[in-house]
Amino acid sequence: MFSLPESRPAHILWLLAISLAGASSSLNAQEEGKAKPAADKTAAEAPQPVFFLRDGSRITGLPDFDSLQVKTRYGTLNVPSTDLVRLRLTPRTGNESRELIEAEILRLGGSDFDEREAAMDALRKLGTPALPFLNKLATSDDEELRNRSLLLIGEIRSRIKEANKHDDEFPALVGGADEIITRRFKIRGAIEETSFSVKSRYGTLAIKVADILGVDFRTGGAIQETVTIGSKHLVPANWSNTKLFISAGITLRIKASGSLFVQNYNLNSGPQGTTRYSGTTYKNFPMLSLVGKIGRNGTPFLIGANYKAQARTGGTLQLGVVPFRTNYKATGTYKVRISTGD
Incomplete structure (x- = not known):
C-alpha cells in the first residue's frame, strides 16, 4: 500500500481509485480466462465408454441416458449409468x-x-x-x-x-438374454431401448442397439478384482481367462502374494518365481513365476509380485504360472489383485 498527501484534490483520489479497481478486475479476468481452457481440456480428456459394433468398428463417447431399463423375468430394473461396468447384447430378432x-x-x-x-x-x-x-x-x-x-x-x-470381428477383445454374447454387469452384480434380461444417442468427439451419433455387440464402461479404471491362480494354470497349455476386459492405453496394476511348493525339492516360491535351478523355461521366465497376456494371441509378460504398465492392446486378461521341471508338480496358489486406472 502507498499513501497520498492530504493536500491532493478529492477528484484526483476518486479517479485513481477507479483506475486501480479496473486494473485489478482486468487481471482477475485474465487469470480466470487462463484457467478455463485447462478445466475444459480435463473434461474433454476424461475416459469414456467404448461401444463395440458388430461390423468391427469401435466408437468412444458418452451415451445420453441417466439410467438403463432392463426387463427381467422378475420385473423391470432401472440401472443408473454410473453403476454400469459392461454390457453385452444379444442379437435382435425382428x-x-x-x-x-x-x-x-x-x-x-x-x-x-x-x-x-x-x-x-x-x-x-x-x-x-x-x-x-x-x-x-x-x-x-x-x-x-x-x-x-x-x-x-x-x-x-x-x-x-x-x-466376431473384435475377437476376444470383446467376446460376443451367444444367444440368451442381454448381459448387464454393474459394480454390484450381474443382470440377465432385455434392454428395452432400441437405440442410443452417443456424444463422440466428432459429433453426436444415433446407434441402433441391434448394431451393438457390447459396451465397456470401465475405461475410467473401474476394475478392482481378486483372482486365484494355482499350479493347474500352467502355461502355455492352461492359461486362466480372468474374463476381465482391459482397454488399450489403460494403466494395469497387478499385485500377487502366496506361494507354490514343490515337495521333491522342498522348494517354496512366490509369484516372482525362482532361478535357483537351471533348465529351459517358457519364454525364459523364472520357474513358477506369475505371467500374463492380454488377449488370446497377446504377447506374454512377467508379472511377479508387482506389475504396473500401460496396456498396449485391448483384450481379455489371461494369467498363468511358468512350469517347474518336467514331472514335478507344485501345490499352492497365488492370490492376484487386479486394478486399472491411475
Whole structure:
C-alpha cells in the first residue's frame, strides 16, 4: 500500500481509485480466462465408454441416458449409468424373422424326413436369432428333435465366435438374454431401448442397439478384482481367462502374494518365481513365476509380485504360472489383485 498527501484534490483520489479497481478486475479476468481452457481440456480428456459394433468398428463417447431399463423375468430394473461396468447384447430378432423361425421350428419337429432336413438348413442360415428357440428344444422329450437342436446350437455358436470381428477383445454374447454387469452384480434380461444417442468427439451419433455387440464402461479404471491362480494354470497349455476386459492405453496394476511348493525339492516360491535351478523355461521366465497376456494371441509378460504398465492392446486378461521341471508338480496358489486406472 502507498499513501497520498492530504493536500491532493478529492477528484484526483476518486479517479485513481477507479483506475486501480479496473486494473485489478482486468487481471482477475485474465487469470480466470487462463484457467478455463485447462478445466475444459480435463473434461474433454476424461475416459469414456467404448461401444463395440458388430461390423468391427469401435466408437468412444458418452451415451445420453441417466439410467438403463432392463426387463427381467422378475420385473423391470432401472440401472443408473454410473453403476454400469459392461454390457453385452444379444442379437435382435425382428417380427418377420421371428415368424420365419417359428415356422421352421414346426417343420423341424414334423413327420417328414425331407422337411426336417430342409428346416435344419433354413435354421442354420438364420443363425443367431434362432438360438433362443433352439435352446428351448434342447430339453425336448423327443430325442431326434433334441439332437437336431443341439447340433444346430453348436454350429451356430461356433460361427458366431469365428465371425466376431473384435475377437476376444470383446467376446460376443451367444444367444440368451442381454448381459448387464454393474459394480454390484450381474443382470440377465432385455434392454428395452432400441437405440442410443452417443456424444463422440466428432459429433453426436444415433446407434441402433441391434448394431451393438457390447459396451465397456470401465475405461475410467473401474476394475478392482481378486483372482486365484494355482499350479493347474500352467502355461502355455492352461492359461486362466480372468474374463476381465482391459482397454488399450489403460494403466494395469497387478499385485500377487502366496506361494507354490514343490515337495521333491522342498522348494517354496512366490509369484516372482525362482532361478535357483537351471533348465529351459517358457519364454525364459523364472520357474513358477506369475505371467500374463492380454488377449488370446497377446504377447506374454512377467508379472511377479508387482506389475504396473500401460496396456498396449485391448483384450481379455489371461494369467498363468511358468512350469517347474518336467514331472514335478507344485501345490499352492497365488492370490492376484487386479486394478486399472491411475
